[in-house]
Amino acid sequence: MGVTKIIGIVLIVLGAAGLAYKQFSYTKETHDANIGDLHLAVKEKQHVAVPTWLGGAAVVLGIVLLVVPSRKS
DSSP, X not given: OOHHHHHHHHHHHHHHHHHHHOEEEEEEXXXXXXXXXXXXXXXXXXXXXXXXXXXXXXXXXXXXHHXXXXXXX
């Protein structure tokens, strides 16, 4: 299996996940304080929206990479 086929499969999986979940979140540590044995940390939860067109475009591009024959030199 060639590299373009693997990239195509990865794009299809990521695009489908983007279409299914529409957003993802992660925790970002913003402030940190150490005072002796006391450790304080402030964490913020961030949300990132995945546009529908981006997920659809990734799926279409992945399908194109799977269908189009690769060039052999």
